[in-house]
Amino acid sequence: MSSPYAALGTLVYLIIPIVMLVAAIVAHRGKSFWATWLMIIGSSGLILAIALMAGAVFFTLQNLASSGGSGSTASAMSSGIIFSIIGGLCGFGGFLAYGVGLIGLCVRWGPTARRAAELEELTTSLISERSQASQSSVG
Amino acid sequence: MIGSLIGFAIPLGFGVSMLTCALLAHRGQRFWGTWTMLISSALAILGVIAMVALTIMQLNSVGYSSSESSEVLLALISLSILAYACGFVGICKRWPPISQTADDLEAQAAILAAERD
Numbered sequence: 413m414s415s416p417y418a419a420l421g422t423l424v425y426l427i428i429p430i431v432m433l434v435a436a437i438v439a440h441r442g443k444s445f446w447a448t449w450l451m452i453i454g455s456s457g458l459i460l461a462i463a464l465m466a467g468a469v470f471f472t473l474q475n476l477a478s479s480g481g482s483g484s485t486a487s488a489m490s491s492g493i494i495f496s497i498i499g500g501l502c503g504f505g506g507f508l509a510y511g512v513g514l515i516g517l518c519v520r521w522g523p524t525a526r527r528a529a530e531l532e533e534l535t536t537s538l539i540s541e542r543s544q545a546s547q548s549s550v551g
Numbered sequence: 552m553i554g555s556l557i558g559f560a561i562p563l564g565f566g567v568s569m570l571t572c573a574l575l576a577h578r579g580q581r582f583w584g585t586w587t588m589l590i591s592s593a594l595a596i597l598g599v600i601a602m603v604a605l606t607i608m609q610l611n612s613v614g615y616s617s618s619e620s621s622e623v624l625l626a627l628i629s630l631s632i633l634a635y636a637c638g639f640v641g642i643c644k645r646w647p648p649i650s651q652t653a654d655d656l657e658a659q660a661a662i663l664a665a666e667r668d
Contacts, residue, residue: 417622424629431636435643442647511568514639518572521642522579524653529580531656538663 429458432510439517447516450509457506464499468492559603562628566596569635576642580649584641591634598628 436451472492573588602624 417619417626420626421622421629424626424633428633428636431633431640435636435640438640439643439646442643443650511565514572515568515575517643517646518575521576521646521649524646525580525649528649528653528656531653531660534660535656535663538660538667541667542663 426462429455429462433459436510436513445516445520447513447520450513450516454506454508454510454513457502457509461499461503461506464495464502468495468499471495559599559606562599563596563603566592566599570596573635573638580645582641582645584638584645587638587641588635591631591638595628595631595635598624598631602628 432451433455436448436455440448440452469492475491569592570589573585573592577585577589579585602621605620605624
């Protein structure tokens with residue numbers, strides 16, 4: 413890490429997928445539909461991508477250490493490269509899936525919240541109408 | 552120069568889609584989560600625009616080094632995305648009761664309307 417700012421940026425990008433997964437699980441527990449499924453799959457893909465990238469670094473370092481200069485660097489890095497490619501694909505797919513899910517949830521959030529507010533007013537007015545009608549019939 | 556500027560199109564597009572989502576959510580119901588999403592997405596877009604400006608300045612002036620400023624901007628963008636994610640957690644936390652309330656009230660309103668008729 414060259415500076416504390418770069419370290420902060422890296423740390424934040426490690427935390428964000430976990431926060432994203434928490435948000436997806438919370439939304440999915442309430443009412444599940446295609447967007448919440450996509451968010452769960454996307455955030456899981458991102459976490460898997462981070463794990464694969466960490467695995468790539470680990471395997472590369474392990475292979476380089478075990479080869480001890482006798483083997484070629486390319487063979488030592490081959491498993492790391494495979495992990496990196498799979499991780500990159502997982503990360504890209506997860507990112508796209510989460511983005512589509514985020515848009516889907518936000519698109520549905522607006523009308524649902526408005527409908528809840530309107531129906532709350534309508535229910536209140538219907539209840540007050542009914543109570544007035546019952547009072548007048550008693551009177 | 553054009554190539555490096557095209558590279559900023561992806562984060563800029565991502566920032567715009569973040570802002571669109573925040574606006575969509577904010578139109579539905581305003582609370583701290585939607586405000587956080589709006590402010591953080593605006594900050595992220597501003598950060599990316601500042602990065603573009605910094606890159607143009609770097610490319611135009613020979614020997615001008617601004618790695619410290621780039622890192623500060625990168626940290627700002629990262630924190631903005633984290634704040635956006637926290638705001639989105641707020642929305643997701645409020646989503647179950649809102650959707651449940653909408654469903655319950657819809658059924659209740661239908662019953663009350665039928666009773667009135």
